[in-house]
Amino acid sequence: MSLELAPEPGRREDLPLELSDEQESVKITGFWMFLVTDVLIFASLFSAYAVYRPRVATGPGPLELFHFGPALLETLLLLTSSFTVGIAIYEMRKGRPGGVMAWTIATLALGAAFVFLEIHEFASYAALGATWHQSAFLSAFYVLVGTHGAHVSFGILWAVTLLVQLARRGLTPVTARKLYTFSLYWHFLDVVWVFIFTVVYLMGKIA
């Protein structure tokens, strides 16, 4: 005689691990709502940048200030990190915690390189006297790009805590959900950066 266990209520085995538990899947929907609010934060900052871009006062404008080299390198780093975190989630769907760990660490290394380059870029502008109280343009620039950089920096710290949890608990509906929301966050930051690269750096060079 076999004893068949009734399926846990709210449990769907046909779904990926992060969505299999009802409670955890609600948190993914909640995280989408957070991203919606973040879209609006960045929209406000882009609006401010668009309005203040011509107001350079006595400071440099985008044409004199920006260099393509670091901006393009930062873009390629962030695009690649978006790809690696995508592969981490692919590995998670395959149930391979080692793969998740390795690809997430690669993502963090790329993210850290991005933040390092951005700090270096800001410091090089400040060395020229182009600090954020120089002009309305520079205020808007530093707040927009800096808010994005702060998001990336926070994302790195967050992912480190997730990797510790993954190492201790393995892939469970809870750790899978947390890694999944981190991947949503990271891809979202890549989308924001694509618009920063286009609107701030590329359009800054179009007279």
Place this chain on the structure above:
Amino acid sequence: MAEPLINRADPESEEAEAEGALAFLRPRFAEERFPWIQVWGYGGSLVLTLGAYFSVVRHVLAPQFLVAAILAMAAGQAALQLGVFMHLRESRGLSWQIVPLALAFFTALGMIGMSIWIMAFKSGVS
């Protein structure tokens, strides 16, 4: 190559019954043996980024068309990230996240567009 998207919703559940107006919210899941979709997504984003970069560096178009072209490429990349990497269509029930996200993008375009528009009347406002 990537296998087709499979609707894994329980056939008796409410999401499987969602027809007509709500059919676009039905969840979909990608299943594949090799992450082809991600590789293509990465390749596509590189092509769009370098395309935008070189079209600006080489001034391939008049300024106003160049701005329109690189903004279109950025929008393409955003769609690519959402569709390929963020699994926009995946959800436990209906993919309700699509609705507020679309509203947020609409609001964002409105805020940015209206700000630029109103500041175009420089002599009148400032």
